[in-house]
Amino acid sequence: DAGVIQSPRHEVTEMGQEVTLRCKPISGHNSLFWYRQTMMRGLELLIYFNNNVPIDDSGMPEDRFSAKMPNASFSTLKIQPSEPRDSAVYFCASSFPGGGEQYFGPGTRLTVT
Amino acid sequence: GQQVMQIPQYQHVQEGEDFTTYCNSSTTLSNIQWYKQRPGGHPVFLIQLVKSGEVKKQKRLTFQFGEAKKNSSLHITATQTTDVGTYFCAAPTGTASKLTFGTGTRLQVTL
Numbered sequence: 001d002a003g004v005i006q007s008p009r010h011e012v013t014e015m016g017q018e019v020t021l022r023c024k025p026i027s028g029h030n031s032l033f034w035y036r037q038t039m040m041r042g043l044e045l046l047i048y049f050n051n052n053v054p055i056d057d058s059g060m061p062e063d064r065f066s067a068k069m070p071n072a073s074f075s076t077l078k079i080q081p082s083e084p085r086d087s088a089v090y091f092c093a094s095s096f097p098g099g100g101e102q103y104f105g106p107g108t109r110l111t112v113t
Numbered sequence: 114g115q116q117v118m119q120i121p122q123y124q125h126v127q128e129g130e131d132f133t134t135y136c137n138s139s140t141t142l143s144n145i146q147w148y149k150q151r152p153g154g155h156p157v158f159l160i161q162l163v164k165s166g167e168v169k170k171q172k173r174l175t176f177q178f179g180e181a182k183k184n185s186s187l188h189i190t191a192t193q194t195t196d197v198g199t200y201f202c203a204a205p206t207g208t209a210s211k212l213t214f215g216t217g218t219r220l221q222v223t224l
Contacts, residue, residue: 042214042216043214043217050210055210055211093156097210101161102212105155
Protein backbone atom coordinates (compact mmCIF):
# COMPACT_ATOMS: atom_id res chain seq x y z
CA ASP A 1 0.00 0.00 0.00
CA ALA A 2 1.26 3.47 -0.86
CA GLY A 3 0.09 4.95 2.40
CA VAL A 4 -1.75 8.25 2.71
CA ILE A 5 -1.04 10.46 -0.30
CA GLN A 6 -1.09 14.25 -0.13
CA SER A 7 -0.60 16.87 -2.80
CA PRO A 8 0.97 19.23 -3.33
CA ARG A 9 3.94 18.69 -0.99
CA HIS A 10 4.79 22.37 -1.03
CA GLU A 11 2.64 25.36 -1.86
CA VAL A 12 3.66 28.99 -1.93
CA THR A 13 0.93 31.49 -2.61
CA GLU A 14 0.11 35.13 -2.14
CA MET A 15 -2.32 36.44 0.41
CA GLY A 16 -5.87 36.41 -0.89
CA GLN A 17 -5.41 33.47 -3.22
CA GLU A 18 -7.38 30.25 -2.97
CA VAL A 19 -5.47 27.15 -1.85
CA THR A 20 -6.65 23.57 -2.26
CA LEU A 21 -4.92 20.69 -0.51
CA ARG A 22 -5.65 17.11 -1.53
CA CYS A 23 -5.59 13.79 0.26
CA LYS A 24 -6.05 10.16 -0.68
CA PRO A 25 -6.49 7.95 2.39
CA ILE A 26 -5.38 4.35 2.72
CA SER A 27 -7.83 2.04 0.99
CA GLY A 28 -10.25 0.51 3.48
CA HIS A 29 -9.84 3.23 6.11
CA ASN A 30 -13.19 4.79 7.01
CA SER A 31 -11.95 7.77 9.02
CA LEU A 32 -10.05 10.74 7.60
CA PHE A 33 -8.50 13.59 9.54
CA TRP A 34 -7.06 16.99 8.62
CA TYR A 35 -4.46 18.46 10.98
CA ARG A 36 -2.47 21.68 11.01
CA GLN A 37 0.96 21.89 12.63
CA THR A 38 2.79 25.08 13.62
CA MET A 39 5.55 25.80 16.11
CA MET A 40 3.26 27.98 18.17
CA ARG A 41 0.14 25.80 18.31
CA GLY A 42 1.51 22.30 17.78
CA LEU A 43 -0.61 19.65 16.07
CA GLU A 44 -4.26 20.72 15.82
CA LEU A 45 -7.16 18.68 14.50
CA LEU A 46 -9.15 20.75 12.02
CA ILE A 47 -11.87 18.34 10.93
CA TYR A 48 -12.51 14.65 10.58
CA PHE A 49 -14.80 12.43 8.53
CA ASN A 50 -16.28 9.00 9.15
CA ASN A 51 -17.55 7.21 6.04
CA ASN A 52 -17.22 10.46 4.04
CA VAL A 53 -19.43 12.40 6.48
CA PRO A 54 -17.95 15.32 8.47
CA ILE A 55 -18.26 14.44 12.15
CA ASP A 56 -16.42 17.20 13.96
CA ASP A 57 -15.32 20.47 12.38
CA SER A 58 -14.89 22.38 15.63
CA GLY A 59 -11.20 22.83 14.90
CA MET A 60 -11.74 24.65 11.62
CA PRO A 61 -10.39 28.15 12.31
CA GLU A 62 -13.01 30.18 10.47
CA ASP A 63 -15.23 30.35 7.43
CA ARG A 64 -12.25 30.73 5.14
CA PHE A 65 -11.56 27.02 5.67
CA SER A 66 -13.72 24.28 4.16
CA ALA A 67 -13.26 20.56 3.68
CA LYS A 68 -15.01 17.98 1.55
CA MET A 69 -14.89 14.24 1.09
CA PRO A 70 -16.86 13.39 -2.05
CA ASN A 71 -15.93 9.71 -1.91
CA ALA A 72 -13.99 7.22 0.20
CA SER A 73 -10.73 7.79 -1.64
CA PHE A 74 -10.46 11.56 -1.85
CA SER A 75 -10.69 14.64 0.35
CA THR A 76 -9.87 18.32 -0.07
CA LEU A 77 -9.12 21.15 2.32
CA LYS A 78 -9.68 24.57 0.84
CA ILE A 79 -8.62 27.96 2.16
CA GLN A 80 -10.23 30.97 0.52
CA PRO A 81 -8.93 33.63 0.82
CA SER A 82 -5.58 32.60 2.27
CA GLU A 83 -3.72 34.74 4.82
CA PRO A 84 -0.09 34.71 6.02
CA ARG A 85 -1.17 33.26 9.38
CA ASP A 86 -2.37 30.14 7.53
CA SER A 87 1.25 29.23 6.84
CA ALA A 88 1.79 25.80 8.37
CA VAL A 89 2.21 22.14 7.56
CA TYR A 90 -1.13 20.49 6.86
CA PHE A 91 -1.36 16.74 7.45
CA CYS A 92 -4.01 14.33 6.36
CA ALA A 93 -4.36 11.06 8.29
CA SER A 94 -6.61 8.04 7.99
CA SER A 95 -7.61 5.14 10.20
CA PHE A 96 -10.19 2.50 10.78
CA PRO A 97 -13.05 3.94 12.88
CA GLY A 98 -12.93 3.57 16.65
CA GLY A 99 -9.86 5.54 17.70
CA GLY A 100 -7.14 3.19 16.51
CA GLU A 101 -3.79 4.18 15.14
CA GLN A 102 -3.74 6.93 12.59
CA TYR A 103 -1.59 6.87 9.47
CA PHE A 104 -0.33 10.26 8.45
CA GLY A 105 0.50 11.49 4.99
CA PRO A 106 3.75 13.35 4.26
CA GLY A 107 2.05 16.72 4.70
CA THR A 108 1.71 19.88 2.62
CA ARG A 109 3.92 22.76 3.62
CA LEU A 110 1.93 25.93 2.91
CA THR A 111 3.53 29.35 2.79
CA VAL A 112 1.32 32.38 2.30
CA THR A 113 3.20 35.61 1.56
CA GLY B 114 -12.04 20.31 26.58
CA GLN B 115 -9.61 17.56 27.39
CA GLN B 116 -5.97 18.57 27.46
CA VAL B 117 -2.98 16.28 27.29
CA MET B 118 0.20 17.83 28.62
CA GLN B 119 3.69 16.56 27.99
CA ILE B 120 6.93 17.32 29.75
CA PRO B 121 9.59 18.24 29.05
CA GLN B 122 9.07 20.31 25.91
CA TYR B 123 12.65 19.74 24.86
CA GLN B 124 15.55 17.55 25.95
CA HIS B 125 19.10 17.41 24.71
CA VAL B 126 21.11 14.30 25.62
CA GLN B 127 24.39 12.76 24.66
CA GLU B 128 24.30 9.51 22.80
CA GLY B 129 24.10 6.64 25.27
CA GLU B 130 22.15 8.56 27.90
CA ASP B 131 18.59 7.64 28.81
CA PHE B 132 15.54 9.78 28.01
CA THR B 133 12.02 9.93 29.41
CA THR B 134 8.96 11.92 28.38
CA TYR B 135 5.80 12.13 30.44
CA CYS B 136 2.21 12.62 29.40
CA ASN B 137 -0.53 13.76 31.79
CA SER B 138 -4.28 14.13 31.48
CA SER B 139 -6.81 15.68 33.83
CA THR B 140 -9.31 12.95 32.95
CA THR B 141 -9.21 9.16 32.84
CA LEU B 142 -8.22 7.88 29.42
CA SER B 143 -9.62 4.83 27.66
CA ASN B 144 -6.27 4.33 25.98
CA ILE B 145 -3.17 6.26 24.99
CA GLN B 146 -1.09 6.20 21.83
CA TRP B 147 2.47 7.31 21.15
CA TYR B 148 3.81 8.73 17.91
CA LYS B 149 7.25 9.81 16.70
CA GLN B 150 7.90 12.58 14.22
CA ARG B 151 11.35 12.89 12.70
CA PRO B 152 12.53 16.39 11.72
CA GLY B 153 10.80 17.33 8.48
CA GLY B 154 8.66 14.21 8.61
CA HIS B 155 5.20 13.18 9.66
CA PRO B 156 3.95 11.54 12.88
CA VAL B 157 4.35 7.77 12.86
CA PHE B 158 2.43 5.50 15.22
CA LEU B 159 4.57 3.65 17.76
CA ILE B 160 2.21 1.91 20.17
CA GLN B 161 -1.14 1.91 21.96
CA LEU B 162 -1.67 1.18 25.67
CA VAL B 163 -5.10 0.19 26.96
CA LYS B 164 -4.88 -1.48 30.35
CA SER B 165 -4.25 0.17 33.71
CA GLY B 166 -0.59 -0.24 34.67
CA GLU B 167 0.31 -1.69 31.28
CA VAL B 168 3.98 -1.80 30.28
CA LYS B 169 5.13 -2.52 26.74
CA LYS B 170 8.62 -2.66 25.29
CA GLN B 171 9.95 -2.11 21.80
CA LYS B 172 13.68 -2.77 21.81
CA ARG B 173 15.14 0.20 23.73
CA LEU B 174 11.74 1.91 24.19
CA THR B 175 9.56 1.23 27.24
CA PHE B 176 6.00 2.54 27.40
CA GLN B 177 3.93 2.69 30.59
CA PHE B 178 0.29 3.52 31.30
CA GLY B 179 -0.48 4.73 34.81
CA GLU B 180 -2.61 2.80 37.26
CA ALA B 181 -5.24 5.54 37.21
CA LYS B 182 -5.05 5.76 33.41
CA LYS B 183 -4.34 9.49 33.59
CA ASN B 184 -0.67 9.45 32.74
CA SER B 185 1.84 7.67 30.60
CA SER B 186 5.55 7.66 29.95
CA LEU B 187 8.00 6.74 27.24
CA HIS B 188 11.53 5.81 28.27
CA ILE B 189 14.40 5.30 25.86
CA THR B 190 17.44 3.44 27.11
CA ALA B 191 20.85 4.33 25.73
CA THR B 192 19.72 6.86 23.15
CA GLN B 193 21.08 6.83 19.62
CA THR B 194 21.14 9.58 17.01
CA THR B 195 18.34 7.75 15.22
CA ASP B 196 16.07 8.55 18.19
CA VAL B 197 16.10 12.25 17.31
CA GLY B 198 12.63 13.66 16.77
CA THR B 199 9.49 14.78 18.55
CA TYR B 200 7.51 12.28 20.58
CA PHE B 201 3.77 12.81 20.98
CA CYS B 202 1.24 11.08 23.14
CA ALA B 203 -2.37 11.09 21.94
CA ALA B 204 -5.64 10.12 23.57
CA PRO B 205 -9.22 9.67 22.38
CA THR B 206 -11.42 12.70 22.97
CA GLY B 207 -15.18 12.82 22.75
CA THR B 208 -16.15 10.61 19.83
CA ALA B 209 -14.18 7.38 19.52
CA SER B 210 -12.26 8.27 16.38
CA LYS B 211 -10.94 11.67 17.46
CA LEU B 212 -7.51 11.97 19.09
CA THR B 213 -6.11 14.85 21.11
CA PHE B 214 -2.35 15.08 20.70
CA GLY B 215 -0.07 16.18 23.47
CA THR B 216 2.26 19.13 23.09
CA GLY B 217 5.17 16.85 22.22
CA THR B 218 8.71 16.43 23.53
CA ARG B 219 11.53 17.23 21.14
CA LEU B 220 14.58 15.03 21.65
CA GLN B 221 18.00 16.03 20.41
CA VAL B 222 20.84 13.51 20.62
CA THR B 223 24.44 14.45 20.06
CA LEU B 224 27.58 12.34 19.84
